[in-house]
Amino acid sequence: MRKGIGRREFLKGMGGAGAAAAMGWLRPGGAGAVPGVFRWASGSEARALDPARAITTGDSLARCWANGLLRFKPGSGDPSDFELDLAEKWDSSNGGKTFTFQLRKGVQAHHGAGELTSADVKWTFERLRDKRLTSIFAGRYTGIDGIETPDRYTVRFHLKEPDGLFLTKMMNFRGGYILSRGKAADDVATNYMWRPIGTGPFQVVATKPKEAYILERHEKYFRGTPKIRRYEYLIIADINTRILGLKRGELDAIYLATLPKRLLDSLKADPNINVDVPDSDYAASLHFNLRMKPMDDIRVRQAIAYAINRKEIVDLFAPMARPLYSVVSPSAVGGLKLEDIPAGLRYEHNPGKAKALLAEAGHKSGLRLETAVSPLPHIQRPIQVIQQHLAQVGIQLKVNVVEQTIYLRGSRQDKYPLVSYGGKRFPHAYDHLFEWYHSKSDVNLPTRQTNISHYGSLVGNVDKLIEEIGRISDTKRQIELAKQAQLQILKDLPAYPFYTPLVGFAHRKNVKFGFKFEDQTVYQYVLDERSEVL
Template sequence: MTTNGEMAMRFKTALMAGAFALMASFAQAQTGPTLRVGMAAQDIGRIDPHFAVSTPDRVLVSWMFNGLVRFKPGSIDPAGIEPDLAQSWESSPDGKVWTFRLRPGVKFHGNFGELTADDVVFSLNKAANPQTSASSADFRAFQSVEALDPLTVRITLRENVPSLLGLVTAYAGGYIVSRRAVEERGADFSRNPIGTGPFALDRVTPNQSAELVAHAGYFRGAPQIGRISYRFIPSDASRDLAFQARELDLNYGRADQAWVNRTKQVPNTVVDVFEPGELTILNLNTSMPPFNDIRIRQAFAHAVNRPEMVRWRGPDVSREGQSLVPRGYLGFTADNGLLPFDLARARALLAEAGHPNGITIRAIHTQLPEMLSGMQVIQAQLRRAGITLDLQVVEHATFHQQIRQNLSPLVYYAAARFPIADIYLSQFFHSRSIVQTPTAVTNFSHCNVADAQIDAARVEVDQASQIRLWHEAQRLLLQNVCGVPVIETLLVFARRDNLDYGYELRGSMSLGPLITETTRLR
């Protein structure tokens, strides 16, 4: 027989158990599950968002930072840019003065307080400074950035730009950082940054992983994912095995038809192929032998077989590069004089330049598997024309450092930028962007033949005239063989079918899926 006291004790125990279960359930809802991501990288690079230039770094910082405005998740359509840290904005009739009103109560990660206009002013000035940003050239037209009050920012331009919203979107130099964190952490900020995004950096274990935690105070609401384990697995085979063993939920894929076909057969797997196409260009240093001879540059261009590159990558994941600006960008033209594949002409030009028995060219290149395999295919193509490519393979971060020190006459570079011709042309082919100059960005070719057209297009208010100038710039650059467009490679990730992004993934300027407050593991 059970006494009243025993019954009371059992009832109390049941209540306590229920309470603990409720608390555990609440805690689980607060922390959420861990998303395990496999990335093709040996280690993290610089995750100060204004220096994040490699794909592994770009993907990561997009989860930690916001801009004044943003692309809608899953889109790269500039017409769909929407509010982010700014809740509204307006411009003067002449387009040179822009006023942004910030959301109140936006919190930085950790104990770094609330976002104010001072943080925005600091961030945009930091982005415009070549000492503190890889995107400084984008902000050349900025005359001033001012805080009118704690929640209002005014940007004044010296001259019109093709897209002011494109410069302050949540991408590259548009990311907003905590002024206090930058000033307190100094050089350590590049490995321990503070933003306002849905996830905050917890720790980095070198050569292993970066661990992120949900930002419970995120202004759009606490994320449903509790943690992200961003694991550095440079070997494609190792990442694939980890994904197949269900040790990863999201896997950086290969832009390779066989890989896509094979991965689609893995049970409970979705393969996402999305924009933008990263345009691979072979940048030829026109100031350095042997490419200071235009005949060598022309021979090199004629030796590159773009249709073969697409057959190698696969039609679902790639397309031929048709210009020094990617397809689909505002201002792109295929009517530009691009030299066609022609081995006989390549050999004749080499002979004319004094190399009838061929030539050897030494180039520094990354060990990143996807880029290395692409360069090896090009290496085989060049050999057929008598061009021997001697590859000096280095770790990816070292590759980025050395190509910016002007140590390689040939630079293989794959990139996607804001989808208008100006930014691509300005960063890769304007003299202000030549590497080892105070305003360096990614002009590895040392070309300056289209400066006038690029500059005129930036301030042209008539769009038809602006587009004509961009077309002319592409023709001049290709006529001088400043670079050889090769292939546009779409982005590929594989995920478990229980990973729901919370939006339809059609494109991402961060080069990877955005993980937001709506993303969940079902």
């Protein structure tokens, strides 16, 4: 590393004993940019790189090494503006119950795994739904009745019933990434957890969980050999260390998360740096575990909602945050805006009403609750403010700060009566509603996704509305049904939506992506064969 950042500073920023090993990924004595090497730093580690099990970091990184049958246009997160990827054409028949894809010929997988064929596509989705894998995305594909491969380059999906959004499930997002079976150690490729085999412009060559993920260009990429030869994903916990590294040129791009205004302004003022803050469908909500007392009492849930002041949470991160009043962000297709929601379902800050509801529910002397939270600022800081709000109405909330992976795992294990949880999803109301609020998505079921409140099983149910949204292709009607579902959820209150963090990124101007970056679906910059570091 060059003099701009000392070894001690980076060790401190990367945190813990593992930082010394991670230092090996950084070039000793490096002076600024190295053409052909892209150095990205984030404070977030991946739970896995296997796209069947990866969320946030791992899922976003998959966009660089894997392909879907279809894809978002590079730089875009618009679900209506997709294009062909591994498929060269597709068609639908049998009243929307059959989808046939013709694959590109000659697509080579990573590490000598050979040509990608229809057998790999079939295996990818059968593996995803295999109960031994326990993929959290399996629920998105329960509508598949069967998959056949008439020949080496044709794959045909037979559905149980029409699915108006089936094509979105074939895109390069979450479960839609196609893997090659060529290097799989067994039927569910347990060896793909950290070394998956795809067909994208870059291939995974080394991983050190909690430290770094290293990708190198795929020389045989079907769209052409990438200009960037190496992608270094570095985990550097401290935002100030990341910013310093970017300004000094030791890093090419960084994850900003939701950044305080003073730091955002300092980056924008740097003539060598560009800052990107795309729109976001991130929906952060306080999820109530309906299996646990006192969360089974709607008066307690309403009291908590009225106790919280959204404005104070948003002010933590202004201008990189906005209040959220529905469980689906208005940035997603079908998400509700404030004016779409009746005043009585907005749960505006009202401590007096909160105290009255607690007293009515038999908790006049208050409550003691416990939760866990990730140390990531956009997750931890809001819950700390909520903790203060609840204390003002007599609710003592104990907050345990744990590692991100422990937080994610614990939120699905019925450990706490309430959990602050949110994230980006495919930017359509259906995906948000199905994953968080359909009864089949209950985290205790084999079809589990992220329904951590157990909504639909114990309290309320909007399953039929969600299912109808998925069946039809009429966008206007989908939006109408999504509104009905969201309003019902606000009435039942299995979760209290409170804010959307606008996740930011920054890069040095010597980085050229080859496309305009406006993607709201990822947590990092996505590179393709055109991207360059000059």
